[in-house]
Amino acid sequence: MEMLDLLWLGKPLWMWLSFVAIVITLLALDLGVLHRKAREIGVTESLVLSAGYLSLGLAFGGWVWWQLGATAGMNYITGFVVEKSLALDNVFVIAMIFTYFSIPRLYQHRVLFWGILGVIVLRGIMIGLGASIVASFSWVLYIFAAFLILTGIKMWIMADKTYDVGNAPILKWVRARFRITDDLQGDKFWVRQPDAATGRAAWYMTPLFLALIMVEVVDLVFAVDSVPAIFAITTDPFIVYTSNIFAILGLRALYFALSAMVDRFHYLKYALAILLVFIGSKIFVADALGLAKVPPAASLSITFAILATGVVWSLWKTRKPAALT
Numbered sequence: 001m002e003m004l005d006l007l008w009l010g011k012p013l014w015m016w017l018s019f020v021a022i023v024i025t026l027l028a029l030d031l032g033v034l035h036r037k038a039r040e041i042g043v044t045e046s047l048v049l050s051a052g053y054l055s056l057g058l059a060f061g062g063w064v065w066w067q068l069g070a071t072a073g074m075n076y077i078t079g080f081v082v083e084k085s086l087a088l089d090n091v092f093v094i095a096m097i098f099t100y101f102s103i104p105r106l107y108q109h110r111v112l113f114w115g116i117l118g119v120i121v122l123r124g125i126m127i128g129l130g131a132s133i134v135a136s137f138s139w140v141l142y143i144f145a146a147f148l149i150l151t152g153i154k155m156w157i158m159a160d161k162t163y164d165v166g167n168a169p170i171l172k173w174v175r176a177r178f179r180i181t182d183d184l185q186g187d188k189f190w191v192r193q194p195d196a197a198t199g200r201a202a203w204y205m206t207p208l209f210l211a212l213i214m215v216e217v218v219d220l221v222f223a224v225d226s227v228p229a230i231f232a233i234t235t236d237p238f239i240v241y242t243s244n245i246f247a248i249l250g251l252r253a254l255y256f257a258l259s260a261m262v263d264r265f266h267y268l269k270y271a272l273a274i275l276l277v278f279i280g281s282k283i284f285v286a287d288a289l290g291l292a293k294v295p296p297a298a299s300l301s302i303t304f305a306i307l308a309t310g311v312v313w314s315l316w317k318t319r320k321p322a323a324l325t
Contacts, residue, residue: 011238015067019242022060023120026053026249030113041109046256053250057084060246064239074296075234078303079243082233082275085307086226087251088265089272090218091258093163097214100165101207105256107187111208112252115215122220123244126227131237141235141283144228148280151225156273159266163218170217171210179204225276232279233299264318271310278302 057080065073098108133140165171174180181204185191189209195202230240258265282294 010236015238019060019238019245022056023245023249026056027113027117030252041105041253041256046253049253050250050257053246053253054084057243057246057250060242064242071296072234072236072239074300075236076239076243078296078300079230079233079239080247081300081303081307082229082279083226083244083247084250085268085272085275086222086229087247087254088258088268090222090251091255092265093218094215094255096163097165097211097218101211101214103184103208103211107184107208108256109252110187111212111215112255114212115219116248116252118216119219119248120245122216123223123227123248124241126223127237127241127244130227130231131235131240134231134235141231144231145280145283148225148228148232148276152273152276152278152280155276156270159269159273165214168214168217171214174205174210174213180210181206184208229276229279232283265311265314267314267317268307268310271306271313274310275303275306278306 058077061073061076061080064076094112097103098111103111179195179202181191181193185206185208187208188206189212191204191206192201193204194200226244227240230244234240282299286294
């Protein structure tokens with residue numbers, strides 16, 4: 001029992017193990033029970049699952065609040081909300097990827113599930129490196145902050161541009177080095193079939209696996225924004241990682257509901273741009289006011305206000321005109 005009380009990255013080992021156990025249970029339930037067989041996920045099921053993941057993420061935040069105090073709790077919720085919001089932009093790009101590769105909804109869950117596993121590992125590595133760097137060089141936070149401000153400005157300028165999947169450098173690199181089938185092969189990522197040149201059996205990558213690669217690359221690109229964003233909120237590795245992963249776990253379920261109405265949230269990108277600028281500027285504002293940091297309650301309130309405005313404005317601007325009588 002004493003071993004469970006040992007500190008790892010500033011928190012008792014039992015807290016980390018509890019979090020890992022919850023994540024493994026959710027993934028096992030998803031793959032082994034709810035989606036053991038490939039099938040199309042409807043909007044209603046997507047919304048129900050999304051509500052479940054959202055509730056679990058917030059409930060974990062309540063537990064963090066109870067165990068570590070109000071400041072930690074509010075930092076977790078702020079990080080969770082920010083990551084969840086930035087993930088919405090990720091959804092828009094994933095929809096473009098599936099459209100480009102003509103991936104039917106029947107197989108999209110398989111790509112997203114394995115994509116989430118990759119995200120969990122990649123985010124862990126990036127957050128671990130970020131925490132080590134920040135612990136050794138606290139001034140790196142100012143670089144993160146400046147980067148977020150510049151990213152927010154760029155996001156605002158590029159809000160009307162669409163992601164060109166076909167011209168992605170990683171896609172060109174993979175196509176130049178691997179055998180790839182012309183069509184999908186069911187839900188398989190790799191298939192063995194005769195080589196067109198030699199006639200010998202060889203392994204071929206399928207477009208489904210190409211889509212998975214693109215989903216992982218896109219998340220890596222988005223992580224460059226979201227990881228500095230959460231470190232600008234808190235440098236506690238436990239809160240940074242748990243809030244990130246709980247927000248991402250629900251992304252897969254949320255995708256199937258949002259992908260059908262991506263156009264309704266076009267103006268949310270402008271709100272996300274403002275949010276990144278706000279998060280980045282907090283460190284400089286706090287210094288100017290002689291504060292250690294912007295109070296978590298104020299940060300959380302402003303975050304909610306920015307995102308709520310973006311959602312409401314998007315829904316209002318894209319509403320259907322009233323029918324003429």
